[in-house]
Amino acid sequence: MAIQEQVEQEVYGEIIATGVTLDEYIARYAADHCEWVEGVVIKVAPASLEHNDLIKYLILLLDTYFDLRPIGRLVLQPFVLHLPSVPERRREPDLLVVLNTNPHELKRTYMDGPADIVIEVVSEESAKRDHGEKFIEYEQGGVPEYWIIDPLRNESRFYRLDENGIYRRFTEDAEGNYQTPALPGLKVHVPTWWQDDLPRPSEIITSLREMLGA
Numbered sequence: 001m002a003i004q005e006q007v008e009q010e011v012y013g014e015i016i017a018t019g020v021t022l023d024e025y026i027a028r029y030a031a032d033h034c035e036w037v038e039g040v041v042i043k044v045a046p047a048s049l050e051h052n053d054l055i056k057y058l059i060l061l062l063d064t065y066f067d068l069r070p071i072g073r074l075v076l077q078p079f080v081l082h083l084p085s086v087p088e089r090r091r092e093p094d095l096l097v098v099l100n101t102n103p104h105e106l107k108r109t110y111m112d113g114p115a116d117i118v119i120e121v122v123s124e125e126s127a128k129r130d131h132g133e134k135f136i137e138y139e140q141g142g143v144p145e146y147w148i149i150d151p152l153r154n155e156s157r158f159y160r161l162d163e164n165g166i167y168r169r170f171t172e173d174a175e176g177n178y179q180t181p182a183l184p185g186l187k188v189h190v191p192t193w194w195q196d197d198l199p200r201p202s203e204i205i206t207s208l209r210e211m212l213g214a
Helices: 002-012 022-028 047-069 125-140 190-194 201-212
Strands: 014-017 032-038 040-043 072-076 079-081 089-091 095-099 111-112 115-123 143-150 156-159 168-171
Touching: 014 190, 022 032, 022 201, 047 072, 047 095, 047 115, 047 201, 089 125, 125 143, 125 156, 125 168
Parallel strands: 079 111, 115 143
Antiparallel strands: 014 040, 032 040, 032 089, 072 095, 079 089, 095 115, 143 156, 156 168
């Protein structure tokens, strides 16, 4: 079986083109919420309202954090992630955290190397891809930290690379807070993600100011 035929059978998502070169993908598909897997272009399905609301909350939370503690920046989809150790694939994560200390180059239209944190918010269409294909690719690609946020199951999974380049799972504390060494001082209260009404921008700002002593 040809490699491309095998990929077509294994990938999850709507295939909209095959036999596509990297240059063609960048020129024609990358800006339209598509990913590239060994010549196959996969269309990312439209998100639900709940999915959009959660991403909006995460953007407000992390943008405010970086405003108060300018140690990096947040990058939003559609934006291509290039992992040199996975050369035949290009992904467009929901969110990328790139710290000022990141040794790789953040170019105008793509991240050339692993971001410090990759965040995927799961939808019905993306569940197998986020938990399976992307997990393997981000681990092999050296992404230091991977968050999988699954509002379908009210479940979060936080992974960090260990000294052997293997993802180890970390969980929230007894109060439901997750903390990462990459973002000092930030306590992410995971149960908040599953609320019907997420905090408003003014509430996020006030909470982070108190949290960081700003």
